[in-house]
Amino acid sequence: MIGLELVYALAGAMFLGFALVTALYRRDRKGRATALLWGLIALSFLLGDTIGDMANGVLAIVIVVVAASGRTGAAPASNEGGQEAAASRYGNRLFLPALAIPAIALAGTVLFKSVPGIVKASDATLVSLGLGALASTVICMVWFRTRAEAPLREGVRLADGLGWAILMPQLLASLGIIYAAAGMGTAVGSLLDHVDTGGSLFAQVALYCMGMALLTVLMGNALAAFPVMFAAMGAPLLVTVQHGDPAAVAAIGMLAGFCGTLLTPMAANFNLVPAALLNLRDPYGVIRAQAPTALAMLAANILLLYFLGFSR
Amino acid sequence: MLVLLAVVVLVAGLVARINPLAVVLASAATAGLAAGLPLLELLARFGAAFNANKFVTAVFLVIPTIGLLERHGLQERAKQLMRGLRGITLGRLLFAYLLARQLTSAVGLTQLGGQVTMVRPMLGPMAEAAAEQDGAQVDADRAKALAAATDNIGLFFGEDIFLAIGSILLMKGVMEGYGMKAEPFALSMWAVPTAVAALLIHGGRVLLLDRRRKSASGEAA
Numbered sequence: 001m002i003g004l005e006l007v008y009a010l011a012g013a014m015f016l017g018f019a020l021v022t023a024l025y026r027r028d029r030k031g032r033a034t035a036l037l038w039g040l041i042a043l044s045f046l047l048g049d050t051i052g053d054m055a056n057g058v059l060a061i062v063i064v065v066v067a068a069s070g071r072t073g074a075a076p077a078s079n080e081g082g083q084e085a086a087a088s089r090y091g092n093r094l095f096l097p098a099l100a101i102p103a104i105a106l107a108g109t110v111l112f113k114s115v116p117g118i119v120k121a122s123d124a125t126l127v128s129l130g131l132g133a134l135a136s137t138v139i140c141m142v143w144f145r146t147r148a149e150a151p152l153r154e155g156v157r158l159a160d161g162l163g164w165a166i167l168m169p170q171l172l173a174s175l176g177i178i179y180a181a182a183g184m185g186t187a188v189g190s191l192l193d194h195v196d197t198g199g200s201l202f203a204q205v206a207l208y209c210m211g212m213a214l215l216t217v218l219m220g221n222a223l224a225a226f227p228v229m230f231a232a233m234g235a236p237l238l239v240t241v242q243h244g245d246p247a248a249v250a251a252i253g254m255l256a257g258f259c260g261t262l263l264t265p266m267a268a269n270f271n272l273v274p275a276a277l278l279n280l281r282d283p284y285g286v287i288r289a290q291a292p293t294a295l296a297m298l299a300a301n302i303l304l305l306y307f308l309g310f311s312r
Numbered sequence: 313m314l315v316l317l318a319v320v321v322l323v324a325g326l327v328a329r330i331n332p333l334a335v336v337l338a339s340a341a342t343a344g345l346a347a348g349l350p351l352l353e354l355l356a357r358f359g360a361a362f363n364a365n366k367f368v369t370a371v372f373l374v375i376p377t378i379g380l381l382e383r384h385g386l387q388e389r390a391k392q393l394m395r396g397l398r399g400i401t402l403g404r405l406l407f408a409y410l411l412a413r414q415l416t417s418a419v420g421l422t423q424l425g426g427q428v429t430m431v432r433p434m435l436g437p438m439a440e441a442a443a444e445q446d447g448a449q450v451d452a453d454r455a456k457a458l459a460a461a462t463d464n465i466g467l468f469f470g471e472d473i474f475l476a477i478g479s480i481l482l483m484k485g486v487m488e489g490y491g492m493k494a495e496p497f498a499l500s501m502w503a504v505p506t507a508v509a510a511l512l513i514h515g516g517r518v519l520l521l522d523r524r525r526k527s528a529s530g531e532a533a
Contacts, residue, residue, distance in 0.1 A: 007370050014373060041369070048363040054352070057359025061337065068331035080383075087385030087392055094389045098381055098433055101374055102423045109423075126367055129423065133373040140380040154379025159372065164333050169368045171336045174361035178340045181357060182315045182347035191316075218319055223479055227486050235490045246492045250483045251472065251502035258468040262461075265326060269368065272332075274427040274460035278436050280453050289454070289461040293514045297469070300509040308505065 003120040005049075007130045012045030017152040018159055025153065026075055033071035034160065040066060041167070064171070067164045074160035097136045097143070104132030158277075165276035168268035176219050176266075185228030188215050192232060201242055205306045208233045212253050213260035213298055220266025222257030229253060238309075248309035256301040262294035263287060318343035371428060378433050390434045391441035402443040402455055403522035406462045407515050409435060413466025414507060418473035425463050435459045450521060458518065469510035472503035 019039035022031060040063045048056055066072065087094065108128025112119040119127050137151050144150075159166060179185075192211050197203035208229060215225035234253055238244040261267045265284065275286050282288065321342045325335030344354035378386075394400055416424045424430075436456045443455035450458070471477050475496045487494035 004367060007373070008366060011366070011370050011373055014376065044363070045366060045369075048366060053356040053360040053363070055359065056363040057355035057357075060359060060362040061355075064333045064337050068334045083383070083385040083388045085385075086383075087388035090384060090389070092389065092393070094381055094384065094386045095434070097377060098386060098429065101377060101429055102426070105423045106421060125423070126370055130370065130373050133377055136374075136377040137380070140377055140384075144380065144384055146380065150383075151376035151380055154383050155376030156379075158375045158379045158382075162372075164331065166369065166372060167333060168336075170362065170365045171333060173365040173368050174358055175336050175340045175343075177361040177365075178343050178354075178358060179315070179318065182318070182343040182349070184315050184318070184343065187313055187315050190313075223482050226479075226482060230486055230490075235492070239490075239492070245502075246487060247494065247498035248502045250487055250494070251499045252506060254479050254483060255469065255472060255503060255506045258472075261468065262464060265332075269371070270427070270464050274431060274463075275457070277427060277432040278453075278456040278460060280457055282453070282457075285453060285457040286460045286464075289457040290464065293461070293465055293510075293517060296513045297506070297510055300513065301506055304505045304509065 001120050002118060002127060003123045004126060007123070007126050008045045008049070010130045010134065012042050014152075014155065015039070015042035015045060017149075018042075018156040021149055021152045021156055028076055030071060030073045031075070033066060033069060034073065037063065037066045037072050038156070038159070060171075060174070063167065067167060073163065074157075097139050100136045100139065101129070101132040104135055105129040108132065161279070162273065162276045165268065165273050168272055172220050172266050172268050176221055176224055179219055180224060184219065185215065185225070188218065189228050189232035201310065202306055204233070204237055204242065205309075206302050208238060208249075208253060209256035209298060209302045209305065212257040213263070216257040216260030217264040217266065220261075220264055220268070222254055222261055225257050225260070226250075226254055229257075242310060244305075244309045245311070248305060252301050252305040252309065256298055256305075259294045259298040259301065262290040262297075314346035315343050317346055371426075374429050378428065382433060386433050387437040390437040394438050394441035394445065400442050401446055401522045402439060402450060402458070403519040405438060405442045406458060406518040406521075409459075410462050410466045410515055410518065411511065413463060414470035414511060417467050417470030418507070420474040420476065422467060422471050422474075422477075425467060427460060427463060431460050431463050435463065449524060458521075462514065462518065465510060465514045469503075469507045473500050473507060475500050 015038050019035045019042055022035035022038060040059065044059055105128045108131055109124045112124035112128065113121055141151060192207060195207055197207055211233065212225055212229045215229060216222045219225055230250065230253065234249050238249045239246050261270060265272055265287065271286050272283060275283050318339045322335060322339040325338060326332060340358055413425050436459045439455040439459040440452045443450045472479055480496050480499050483499055484494040484496055
């Protein structure tokens with residue numbers, strides 16, 4: 001059965017292509033280290049599952065050293081222009097290949113989940129996304145009659161612009177795993193145990209929701225924070241002692257955690273990557289735009305759980 | 313408790329503007345050592361975690377297509393489209409997107425949005441053009457940041473209404489560990505009040521952008 005190996009092979013081939021076009025076409029002083037960086041990431045995708053944990057650890061450190069060396073970066077801007085004219089010429093049809101990616105990804109996910117035996121159900125979404133990206137690239141190449149290396153040169157332009165941010169989500173996910181293994185969750189949980197709520201239900205609900213948000217800010221992921229907070233406060237206190245509706249305590253607690261996700265650089269794929277993608281001057285610009293909504297939503301979740309979750 | 317030092321390292325490093333990748337490595341090392349993991353085991357665990365999370369980076373598979381389309385004018389077309397629409401404002405554009413993103417996420421179509429495939433090539437430029445168009449007090453950076461924020465908020469406070477999402481399955485698993493009966497349907501229904509609150513709070517925020525702008529231009533006139 002097809003699984004993530006296919007996605008990793010595609011990603012490995014893409015990053016290898018980025019390394020090659022960088023080595024071939026770039027002559028500026030940052031070209032060489034940038035080619036090395038994309039080559040190392042390609043190596044991780046292509047060989048990561050065979051070289052063992054220790055070698056992967058060394059590879060991760062080498063990738064970080066190269067990416068943080070200051071010797072990598074985008075090529076000097078070469079403004080070829082003509083995008084306005086192209087936009088008028090191709091018109092709204094330009095949206096179609098961009099929308100084809102999610103459309104194919106969705107269709108594939110539904111197909112692979114309803115017809116078992118082709119793609120592993122757990123990997124159906126990512127495999128379909130990979131196939132959607134590939135199909136859409138081919139459509140664009142035929143439509144625009146580009147040269148074979150054009151998708152790689154345009155792709156690497158975006159990748160260079162993203163720079164270190166492209167690796168941040170994966171590294172932070174790894175950090176979250178180390179945090180969990182080192183007992184970060186229980187440490188924060190026991191810290192919250194020292195807070196005196198004076199037996200007030202409202203204070204307990206507020207502490208539970210704020211604890212979910214805080215722990216999510218630290219770990220970058222509400223799914224990592226949930227088991228800790230549910231064990232520390234949700235199950236023993238809010239459900240058992242205060243007789244809260246278990247589903248409400250769980251669901252609204254999780255959503256309080258999502259408020260934390262909106263506030264933390266640890267959730268790099270939602271917060272730091274877009275800032276880099278959109279060339280914002282402030283790397284925390286997206287977090288700043290989200291903060292008022294996130295704080296208001298945290299308050300809303302506390303009130304919703306307090307008023308709806310407990311039968312009185 | 314020593315493990316909390318890792319958070320201190322992380323925050324201090326980010327505040328000092330040291331390269332974030334290096335800060336993450338330093339924080340991971342601090343956490344591992346504070347928990348008494350031998351150095352080589354820490355290296356192996358980090359390597360295993362890094363390899364197991366490769367799929368996170370796989371979303372960037374879409375960038376060759378996005379790059380090709382941008383070279384052929386996708387961002388400019390998104391802006392042109394806004395200029396052709398009468399009565400479009402930054403607030404209305406983002407409100408409509410928020411609602412659509414929440415509704416599609418609620419029925420499981422989470423992939424219809426996204427920062428790489430939707431916000432950078434389309435929604436971001438549209439927001440920028442809409443803000444430009446009616447003499448906004450919102451600069452281009454702020455308009456684009458709000459577009460990215462709206463995509464995240466619509467996703468987060470929509471997806472939990474769908475039954476088969478990861479967070480629902482996790483909650484079900486954890487609750488059953490405590491011997492509690494956990495119906496995915498009940499969990500998803502409890503996400504509805506929060507989704508409505510998100511629409512009111514964030515939707516209200518983006519619509520207020522228009523009001524501020526109109527009253528400001530009113531004073532000028």
